[in-house]
Amino acid sequence: MKxxxxxxxxxxxxxxxxxxxxxxxxxxxxxxxxxxxxxxFREGEPADRFYLLRSGRAVxxxxxxxxxxxxxxxxxxxxxxxxxxxxxxxxxVFDARALELxxxxxxxxxxxxxKCEADARLGYDLLKRVTGVMMQRLEAASxxxxxxxxxxxxx
Amino acid sequence: xxxxxxxxxxxxxxxxxxxxxxxxxPTVRDATIAYGSIRSTSDLPEGWTEEQDGGRYRLERRGDxxxxxxxxxxxxxxxxxxxxxxxxxxxRRTEDGLELRTDEEPEPRYALIGVRGCELHAIRIQDRVxxxxxxxxxxxxxxxxxxxxxxxxxxxxxxxxxxxSMGTGPGVDGGYDLALTEIxxxxxxxxxxxxxxxxxxxxxxxxxxxxxxxxDEAAAAAVVSRAAGRMGRTLDTDGVRELLAETLEHxxxxxxxxxxxxxxxxTLVCPxxxxxSxxxxxxxxxxxxxxxxxxxxxxxxDFSHIHGGSVRQSAASRYRQWLTHKLGTWFDQFGSxxxxxxxxxxxxxxxxxxxxxxxxALRRSPDAWPGDAPEHRETSGIGGDP
Amino acid sequence: xxxxxxxxxxxxxxxxxxxxxxxxxRTRQETPDTWTLELEPVDGDGQRTYAPGxxxxxxxxxxxxxxxxxxxxxxxPPGLLAHTVRAVGAVTRALCALRRxxxxxxxxxxxxxxxxxxxxxxxxxxxxGGVGLAPxxxxxxxxxxxRSRFGRVSLLYGARSPRGLVFADDLRRWRARxxxxxxxxxxxxxxxxxxxxxxxxxxxxxxPIEPEDCVALLCGPxxxxxxxxxxxxxxxxxxxxxxxxxxxxxxxxxxxxxxCQLGGELICRDGPVYSLSRIEPLLRIREL
Numbered sequence: 155m156k157x158x159x160x161x162x163x164x165x166x167x168x169x170x171x172x173x174x175x176x177x178x179x180x181x182x183x184x185x186x187x188x189x190x191x192x193x194x195f196r197e198g199e200p201a202d203r204f205y206l207l208r209s210g211r212a213v214x215x216x217x218x219x220x221x222x223x224x225x226x227x228x229x230x231x232x233x234x235x236x237x238x239x240x241x242x243x244x245x246x247v248f249d250a251r252a253l254e255l256x257x258x259x260x261x262x263x264x265x266x267x268x269k270c271e272a273d274a275r276l277g278y279d280l281l282k283r284v285t286g287v288m289m290q291r292l293e294a295a296s297x298x299x300x301x302x303x304x305x306x307x308x309x
Numbered sequence: 310x311x312x313x314x315x316x317x318x319x320x321x322x323x324x325x326x327x328x329x330x331x332x333x334x335p336t337v338r339d340a341t342i343a344y345g346s347i348r349s350t351s352d353l354p355e356g357w358t359e360e361q362d363g364g365r366y367r368l369e370r371r372g373d374x375x376x377x378x379x380x381x382x383x384x385x386x387x388x389x390x391x392x393x394x395x396x397x398x399x400x401r402r403t404e405d406g407l408e409l410r411t412d413e414e415p416e417p418r419y420a421l422i423g424v425r426g427c428e429l430h431a432i433r434i435q436d437r438v439x440x441x442x443x444x445x446x447x448x449x450x451x452x453x454x455x456x457x458x459x460x461x462x463x464x465x466x467x468x469x470x471x472x473x474s475m476g477t478g479p480g481v482d483g484g485y486d487l488a489l490t491e492i493x494x495x496x497x498x499x500x501x502x503x504x505x506x507x508x509x510x511x512x513x514x515x516x517x518x519x520x521x522x523x524x525d526e527a528a529a530a531a532v533v534s535r536a537a538g539r540m541g542r543t544l545d546t547d548g549v550r551e552l553l554a555e556t557l558e559h560x561x562x563x564x565x566x567x568x569x570x571x572x573x574x575x576t577l578v579c580p581x582x583x584x585x586s587x588x589x590x591x592x593x594x595x596x597x598x599x600x601x602x603x604x605x606x607x608x609x610x611d612f613s614h615i616h617g618g619s620v621r622q623s624a625a626s627r628y629r630q631w632l633t634h635k636l637g638t639w640f641d642q643f644g645s646x647x648x649x650x651x652x653x654x655x656x657x658x659x660x661x662x663x664x665x666x667x668x669x670a671l672r673r674s675p676d677a678w679p680g681d682a683p684e685h686r687e688t689s690g691i692g693g694d695p
Numbered sequence: 696x697x698x699x700x701x702x703x704x705x706x707x708x709x710x711x712x713x714x715x716x717x718x719x720x721r722t723r724q725e726t727p728d729t730w731t732l733e734l735e736p737v738d739g740d741g742q743r744t745y746a747p748g749x750x751x752x753x754x755x756x757x758x759x760x761x762x763x764x765x766x767x768x769x770x771x772p773p774g775l776l777a778h779t780v781r782a783v784g785a786v787t788r789a790l791c792a793l794r795r796x797x798x799x800x801x802x803x804x805x806x807x808x809x810x811x812x813x814x815x816x817x818x819x820x821x822x823x824g825g826v827g828l829a830p831x832x833x834x835x836x837x838x839x840x841x842r843s844r845f846g847r848v849s850l851l852y853g854a855r856s857p858r859g860l861v862f863a864d865d866l867r868r869w870r871a872r873x874x875x876x877x878x879x880x881x882x883x884x885x886x887x888x889x890x891x892x893x894x895x896x897x898x899x900x901x902x903p904i905e906p907e908d909c910v911a912l913l914c915g916p917x918x919x920x921x922x923x924x925x926x927x928x929x930x931x932x933x934x935x936x937x938x939x940x941x942x943x944x945x946x947x948x949x950x951x952x953x954x955c956q957l958g959g960e961l962i963c964r965d966g967p968v969y970s971l972s973r974i975e976p977l978l979r980i981r982e983l
Contacts, residue, residue: 220617444949584953591757598757616783626982641959
């Protein structure tokens, strides 16, 4: 059986982080398991969590009344979900749902923020990692927005 | 209270015909009790009763000569008061414009014979929908104002009936012109009669009758109280409106969807369902167009269609719409429940979905509730691979 | 007769399902698939008053009917109705194909209005997405016509691309005024666009609001209104003072056909304008 710190150390998001920092962060986390179809989070609900996916697959979705549910992002093993814990008012903007059995490490946002406030060096490290993911997502979203493939109009 | 014999009932029919009413009452047709044109008591389903259950309807022979010894057939009276197809207007292109014309034919005056307690309530519910809002339907209004209602209290509830739960029967409590109760005799039956309106009183005075005795009144009351004890179903109505508002994401909806064919039979047979659509037609010349209103059902996939698609695509969402409207949001819109406990939706569902069961299931907490916050799903916490 | 529930007005009212014939006075193409029609009643007495936010059922002979919000200026010439239509189906395509002198049917006005009087004395923020500017144009014109009754007035407008902007002439005139703020953005731009590119809520950085004193009117695709409402909430604007205009399938417009239901709401009768505090819980339920 692996300890939470061990699982953190193995996760790509925390690659290279100092063990004492991992221990601090582990104190904010728990193990969780989502069955296929379970929601990780729902639009509009209070959001103060950070998800590290260990296995399985989850999608970020928006529901449009006419077009139905639209998937805007998928994430799986080794990836992260949920940045709404960084900035108030801590509310989810989208839905996230497990497509299959998904195991994740779930971190309490307030706990993480407290630890970052107390230790600015840890905070900076964590923020660099988060910002790296966000930059990738932003660039990807802009390219997705270009709708470069064109072709089939919905109707 | 008065008492009339069968001759009195025939006299009632003849009198109503003479006053210009189209008589509509129960007959045996298509192996069901179906409402249709009648002239005399010989058109009534004498000696017939029904066996009803989820997805099951059979006519059966009684051992007696009761004229109203059944519960309810598939068709509700709404067919006569709010017809399934109706031309609203026709339009013509003329040299200088468009000319619109509405039908000026007078609406029929129906005498509805054999209206059950639940059906009287259903008619009153449709009154609230179609007449009491900011806009009223002129067809319904005209037919409704003209209609003469002869109610018959229930003596033999069906296997799917739950009017007692809904407070709509088996007796009648107003909204009729005349109310009858059939009392069986060794060789036939006779009827107690009460008038419920000035119009009904005037008609009653013209019929051969006698004053009801205490025994007659007791016999009529006994018919109703016996029926009340023989309901095929019950529905716990306590807090049902709030229940349905709070369980919109209950897993039971998916469960029903696995069974529901979205055929819409329930909306067809339900006496309060009123949804309609409009059809605009044109002819080949492009000079004449018509607008028709026709019944519609929330189970149709395009019922909720907006640009891009339909809001309710899944069977689960459409069944949920029907049930939550009927038993829940109807209160928000019209101030009462939309259900009168007639049980037709249960009988005529091809797969026997029973809304009394569905409501009971919604009251039960599900084992797995989608959208649970992770703390409900967490395993061992630190150190565990679940 | 049995105890019948009577309608309040027992004199036979005009049949609300029969349209009044109108003539197209003028058309203007806004975008490749969006047209504004200016209509006047054929029968001179057939003028109706309306309030911004309401809609009419527009009927094209032999084709069908569609609910279209009124986009006209309520302070403009009486008897002139304006509707802005995007061609997305058979009826709306037929409406967009109408030309000056053509006849069509009009039923209405139906629905409720933007809470403009309630906003008097406060700042007003209008946020429009795509053709959603049409119902808000009517409100904006009314507000501008009574400008001194309101505090700061701002209009934020987002469209897919520069070609998707409607009311281009109006936008230019409004931007030239000194007493309103108008900011425009597009999702992406090809060609010589030098304005903002980004999502409409980013414009709040250029037209900030005082959340304690602001009333917001939002109109556009539902996903956009949910998102904007949330962003405004993040900046402190309560849901009670944020209003949206909803759209659902409508066949009658008068609360009798059952098509426009959203939970217990009948959009044609209780809406289409709603405060977010009232309607947001229903918007969150999928396929409701």
